[in-house]
Amino acid sequence: MDVDDEIIKPKADEEKDRKPIVVILVGAPGSGKSTFCDQVMRVSTRPWVRVCQDTIGNGKAGTKAQCLAISSASLKDKKSILIDRCNLDKEQRADFIKLKDSYLADVHAVVLDLPAKLCISRSVKRTGHEGNLQGGKAAAVVNRMLQKKELPKLNEGFTRITFCQNEKDVQEAINAYGALSSSDVLPSGIFGEKKTDTKVQLGIMKFLKRVDAPIKVTSDEKIPEPSNETIKDNRHVNEGQEQSGNHPLDGVPTLAFPSISTADFQFNIEKASEIIVETVEEFVKKIGNGRLVLVDISHGSKILSLVKSKAAIKKIDSTKFITFVGDITKLRSGGGLHCNVIANAANWRLKPGGGGVNAAIYDAAGPDLDIATKKKAGSLVPGNAITVSLPSTSPLYSKQGVTHIIHVLGPNMNPKRPNCLKDDYNIGCKVLREAYSSLFENFASIVRTQEKSSDHEFSNCDKKARKEDGACVNEKNKKLKGFTDVPESNNLCSVDAKQNAASSGKTGGSLNKDWGSWAQAIYRIAMNPDKHRNDVVEILDDVVVLNDIYPKAQKHLLVVARAEGLDRLADVTQEHLPILRTMHDVGMKWAHSFLQENQSLVFRLGYHSVPSMRQLHLHVISQDFNSKHLKNKKHWNSFNSPFFRDSVDVIQEITEEGKPTLNDDEKFISMELRCNRCRSAHPNIPRLKSHITICKSPFPANLLQNNRLLQKTPDKDGNAC
Template sequence: MLQKKETPLLTEGFSRIMSCNDDGDIKKAVDLYNALGPSDSLPSGIFCQKSKGPVQVGIMKFLKKGDTSTVEKSSGPKITLSETKPEQQKPLPKHEKVEEGMSCPMEIEKGLNDKNENEEHAKECDSGDVDSCTLAFPSISTADFQFDLDRASDIIVDTAADFLQKFDNITYIRLVLVDLSEKSRILSLVKEKASKKSIDCSRFFTFVGDITQLHTKGGLRCSVIANAANWRLKPGGGGVNAAIFSAAGESLHHATKKCADALRPGTSVVVPLPSISPLHQREGVTHVIHVLGPNMNPMRPDYLKNDYIKGSKILHEAYNSLFENFASIVRGHMGKQNEKLGPEMSASGGTSPNDTKMKREDSHGSERMKKHKLLPPIMTVKQQHECTKANMPNYHDKSITSSAAPNQAREGDTKKSGVVASKTWGSWAQALYELAMHPEKYKNTDSIMETSDEFIVLKDLYPKAKRHVLVISRTDGLDSLADVKKEHLPLLRRMHSAGVKWAQKFLEEDASLVFRLGYHSVPSMRQLHLHIISQDFDSTSLKNKKHWNSFTTPFFRDSVDVIEEIEQHGSATASSDEKILAMELRCHRCRSAHPNIPKLKSHIANCKSSFPSHLLQKNRLTSS
C-alpha cells in the first residue's frame, strides 16, 4: 500500500518483517499472530510473500474499500466510478448479432458481459502465439482532435491492409480497432471499407468495448494496446488516454517517462508495461504504444487549420509508426520463442537482419524524441560564461534569469559525438559562479561573510535552517563533486576548516545548535559549494520534499567523507542519485516517517532523539 515508502529494515529494531501483497496475505498474517500464545515466537527475518493478487492497492483505496463504488475483488480489481471519465462509465453494451446483410469478411464483435458468448474467442486467444500478436488500438485523432471520420477510416484501412500484406507470412498477427460504443461511426466506416478491400477478418477486425478491459470484459486477449496520447505523454485529459493511464496505474507513467518526454504528431513510442501494472496483471497487456496523431481541434496544440493534406499524411505516419512498433514487439517475441537464446532479448528486440534494421530505425526515432523535444538550444560552456558575464549574481533576480538563455544537459547529443557528457547549467544556476569569479562587485552585500583567494563564505539567501551558510570555491571549472580530483584536496580541506570555524562562531551565539558540513551529490547551482547547516531545519524556506531530502539523505555528502574518498580513490564516486530526493519524509534524528512537510516540521521541532549513530562518528556533526 505504501508504494513510495522505504521498506522497513531489521536494523531499525524490528525482529520480523512480513510483506503482505493482498487481503489474503493480510488475513494469513493476522491469523498467524492471533494463533500465538504468550510463550510462542516466530523466526526473525524478512518474509516477503509473493504477490498472487492482481494489484497492490494504495492505502487510501484500501481504507475506502467499503465504498460501494468499488467493484468486488472476486472479479478482479475494477476501476472505481470516481476514477473513470464519463464516457468510460457507460455500461458495456450487450452482445448483439452481427448486422444483417453484412457480407464483408470483417466481423463486428460487441463488448461482452456474457462470457459464454465469447468462449470461442477466448479459447482462441488463450494460445500464447495469438495473444502475443494482437494489437488493440483506438481510432487516432478522431475524438478530441476532431479529424474527419471518413478520411480517418480510409487511412486506417489502408495502413492496416499494407501492414498485414507485409506480414502475410505471420498469420496470427492481428489488428483490432476498438471503440466504446456499438454506434461508433468510425467502427462502421472502417468495417465497411475493410469489407470492400476484402481484408482477412481474422487478422483485422473491429471490437466494441473498453480498451482497458478487453480480456476481463470482452474475452479478447491483446498483449499490445495503443494509446491515443497527448504530446506531453501525460496522464489525464480524457478519453482513451485518461482511461489507459488510470487503468495501468503509476507504473505506466514511470515507464513512459523512462522512454520519452514528448511525442511529435505522426510518431509513436513503445512502453513496456511493468508487470506490477494492473493492466498487465489483469488484462495481460505487456506493451503500451503511445501514438500522437494530427490535430484538427483549434483548442489543442499543433492545430492544422483543416489542412487535410498535411493532416492525412501525419495520420498515415502515425498508424505506420504504430504498426511498425507493434511489429518490432512481435519480432522480439518470435525471437524469444524460436531461438530460446540464453541472454534475454529486449521486448522490442529482433534478431534477423531486417529486424536489426527496423530496431535501429525505431530506436533512432524514439531517441530523437527522447528527452529532446522540450529542450532549448544547447550552449557551449563558453557561451554560457559569455551569457552570464553581463548579469548580476542575485540568483533570484528575475531580470537575470529571464535574460540569460537557459541551457540544460543533453546527454544523448554529447554521448553521440563521443564527448564525455558534462552537465550544463540553467541561467538561474549561475549566480554562485558569478559571485565566485567577481566577488569585488558584490562587496557591499551583507550576505558575503568572508572572502579569500580560494573561497567565499556566503549566507544562503534561502536558508533551510536557523544557520545556513555556503563556502563557495573560487576555482573556475570546479562546479560540483563530479569535477573534484586529488589536486583539489588542499582546497577542500581549507573549505572544510573555514566551515568548521563559522560553525564554531555560530555555536558561541547559540550553543544548542548542531552543524553538519557537506555537499549535495547533484547540486542545483554551479560552482562547488559546501553547505554548513544547523540541524534544527527551522526555516520557512524549507518548503518541500526535495529541500528536506537534499540535507537528510545520502544525497547530502558529509565533507569529511568526501575528503576521505578523494584521498583513497581520487574522486568522489559514491554520490547518490537525484531519485532519492523523491523518497518519503523521515525525521533526521529518530527516522520516523511523516506524510507531509508541515507534519514533519512539527515533529522535528520537538524530536529530542539522538542523531543516528553514523552521524555521531568521524566528526560529521559539529556541536558545542
C-alpha cells in the first residue's frame, strides 16, 4: 500500500485550526496496530497519515529514517500521523517524540498491551503480513520483543497515553481517535489505567516502604471500577519511582523470581500458582528481612493474577511478597524496584540463550554470568536451585544492583522438550515445590550471609568482651557443650576450654574428657574385639572394622584404631601416622570390595572433627546417604561439611604440619542443608532426603580432587578399578 493512498483529505476550512497529533502506537507484532490505524482512518474526518515501517520501503524492509522523513513531511502539511511500528522501548520512541518541537504537535501514545499469547497466536496464524512476520518464527520474535518492552511514561514527552489491555479498550481508543475532527483535542494525561483497590495499593506501597507517598492518578477521565489486576498497581509505583529517582528497596534483600515451568515447560498454571503461594507462605517467615517478588513480563499475566488472589486469601504479608509486572533484568532502572537477587528459569545444562527469562538474564548479565556459573556447576536437576555470585563487572550488577543469580530448574510438562513428565502431576507438583523451596532456601542463605556480615562486629563481641559479659560466655558454652563437654562453671570460652583440656592430659586430651557410657561402645569393642564377635567384621592387630550400628548410608563402616589414649582426631600426632595409614588402607580395601558388589556406589573416607564416640574411628561411607538412620542436621553436616575431614587430607596435614586441622566450630554442624552433589540448599531433612534420591549431578570439584572419593573409574577394558 502506498503511503499517500492513506491520506484522508481534510476540508479546506478546517486546515488552519488544526494542531497535528503524533500518535505513537506501542505494541508487539500481532497486537493490532495496523488494524487500529485502518479503523481510525476509516471513520475519522481528520487527515491522518499512517507511517508504517513495514510498507514504507515498497517491498523492502523500511527504516526508521524513512519513517521519520515521512512523518516530518506529513506534519509540515498539518497532517496528523499514526506511527505504526512496535515502539516498544523508550529509545525507539524518542525521535518521534522530538517531532513535536519542530511542528508544534501533540504527541500521544496508544499502548496495545494485549496478552502476549494473543499477539503470538495472531502473528503465527496470519498470512501475507506486510513485515513478513508470520508462522512459526513469530512466537519467538514476539516473546523477544516483549522482554524488552518499556511502557511509555508521560515524562518521555507524551501529552496523553492510552493503555489498552483488551479488545474493548482498543475499540474505545479507536472510537476516541476516530471521532476527532480536525480541530478536536483529546484531554492530556494517562488513560485506561483503572483505579486500584486501596488495600492492594497500600500493600504495595508498604512493600516499597512508601506508605506516606500519595498515589497520583493522572487521569481525569471517568475511572472504572476497582480491579485486582496487579499490573495497574505496578504502573503507578513505577511512575512514582521514576519521579522520585530513588530506589526504596536498596539495602533490603529482595529476590525477584519468574514463574517456574509455566511458560516453555507448560506446567498447569492453576497448580503452579498454588505451589508458588504455599512455598512463599512457608518461606516469608524464614527469610529474615528479605522479600520476594514474583515477576512476569506481560500485563494481564494469568499466573500473576492467580498468585495474587491466592496470596490475598492466605493473607500473606504484603510487605514480604508482591507480584510485579516488568522485565526481570530491568527492575531497578525500569521499575524502580531494586532486587539484589534474581532467579533464573534455567535449563538443565545451565547454558545461556534458548529464549525466555534464561536468555534475557544471560544477555543482560553479559559473559560474566556464564563464567561464574560454569565454575559452580555444569548442570542442574529438576527441583534444584544453585546460587551464583555475579561479578561486579557484570552490567546486571552495575546497572541493576543484582549481586546474585539463583538458577532454578522446574519440572517439564512439555512433550516437545526432553524428559517430559507426561502429565504426571504427582511428580510434577513435588518437583515444582522442591524447585521453589530450593530457590527460596538459597535466597534465605544469601540473606543470612548478609545479615552475618553486617553484624560481624557484634558477633565478635565475645572475643574482647567475653570476660566482662557473662551472658555471652554462658550462651556460647551452652551451645558448645555437646561438642566439648565444657562444664557450665568453666568461665572460659569453648575453644580455650578445649585447648586447656587437650593440653592437660598425660597422653592426650581424652583423659580429661568424661565420655558417657554410651559413648564408650566403640572403645570397648576395639579393646576387646573377641568379646564382640557379632559386632566386628574384621579384627587386625592395629585396627578393628565394624558396621556402624546406625549406618547413615547404604554402606557405612568404622575402622577403629586399637591404640589406648587415641580417642579422637585431636589426639593425633606424627607418631600416629603409621596407624592412620593402616586405617586408611583397610578402609580402602573394604570400599573396593563393596564396589565390586555395587559399582554405582561412591565412597568417602574420613573423620569427624569432634566425634561423639570415644576411640579414633575412620568412617568409610557411601555417598548415597540413603538411610533411615540419617535423621537430623548434625547427621548430615557431620559427613557433608568441613566438619568431616578426609582421611587423605588428615594424613597429608600430619605429614606436613605434624597435626590435623580440626573444623570443630559449631557453625559447620548448623550449616544449611546442601546436597553433596549439586550443592543445592534444602529447608529440612525430609526435603533434602527426597532430593538426594534423585540428584544425579556430578560431585563438586573439591571432592573429585586428591582421591577424596573412591568410585568406579573404567579402565581400558571397561572394568571398574
